[in-house]
Amino acid sequence: AQRVTQPEKLLSVFKGAxxxxxxxxxxxxxxxxFWYVQYSRQRLQLLLRHISRESIKGFTADLNKGxxxxxxxxxxxxxxxxxxxxxxxxGQRTGANNLFFGTGTRLTVIP
Amino acid sequence: DTGVxxxxxxxxxxxxxxxxxxxxxxxxxxxxxxYRQTLGQGPEFLTYFQNEAQLEKSRLLSDRFSAExxxxxxxxLEIQRTEQGDSAMxxxxxxxxxxxxxxxxxxxxLTVV
Numbered sequence: 001a002q003r004v005t006q007p008e009k010l011l012s013v014f015k016g017a018x019x020x021x022x023x024x025x026x027x028x029x030x031x032x033x034f035w036y037v038q039y040s041r042q043r044l045q046l047l048l049r050h051i052s053r054e055s056i057k058g059f060t061a062d063l064n065k066g067x068x069x070x071x072x073x074x075x076x077x078x079x080x081x082x083x084x085x086x087x088x089x090x091g092q093r094t095g096a097n098n099l100f101f102g103t104g105t106r107l108t109v110i111p
Numbered sequence: 112d113t114g115v116x117x118x119x120x121x122x123x124x125x126x127x128x129x130x131x132x133x134x135x136x137x138x139x140x141x142x143x144x145x146y147r148q149t150l151g152q153g154p155e156f157l158t159y160f161q162n163e164a165q166l167e168k169s170r171l172l173s174d175r176f177s178a179e180x181x182x183x184x185x186x187x188l189e190i191q192r193t194e195q196g197d198s199a200m201x202x203x204x205x206x207x208x209x210x211x212x213x214x215x216x217x218x219x220x221l222t223v224v
Contacts, residue, residue, distance in 0.1 A: 043114070044154070046214075099154070099156065
């Protein structure tokens with residue numbers, strides 16, 4: 001069965017410090033991995049997906065199939081990055097392109 | 112706002128009552144999804160539609176839950192004989208076909224007392 005693990009429920013970093021939000025997954029096959037973000041009082045929205053291989057708002061994430069990880073990184077955290085971050089996967093076993101989410105990590109960037 | 116819209120945003124109901132939530136997807140999005148989110152958890156898939164056809168249902172969707180998308184546009188999620196365990200955020204989402212970005216609504220909070 002698929003599993004997405006985000007080991008940190010809470011993560012605090014100082015403004016300007018590097019940030020890494022961890023995500024590990026378990027899936028038989030080739031999943032597609034995503035990071036979704038939810039800012040305060042806003043809806044859940046896509047931050048990035050691994051097939052795009054792009055940087056959004058300074059964030060990047062590399063799919064490491066050997067370690068089954070998809071960690072989200074940013075070299076210099078900003079206060080506006082404070083939000084709830086969810087790692088998610090989809091694949092044939094999840095059905096169509098339905099998303100299977102982790103439990104999320106709340107990032108707080110301290111001024 | 113032309114995003115996914117959900118109504119009502121908040122609902123408090125007594126145990127045993129029926130509730131219905133409505134979702135209006137982004138125009139022209141042929142896929143519509145329902146997810147449920149409880150405190151401290153990520154969203155969990157419930158069901159999805161391709162146009163008016165309900166193609167998949169999660170085991171989470173008990174017999175008390177029914178979802179419809181009669182004309183392939185808006186969708187309703189009805190919960191019959193609500194239980195306290197049904198208290199959660201019900202999220203609707205839509206996408207243009209498979210493999211494309213899934214856009215979420217703001218959700219409908221259900222509290223069963």
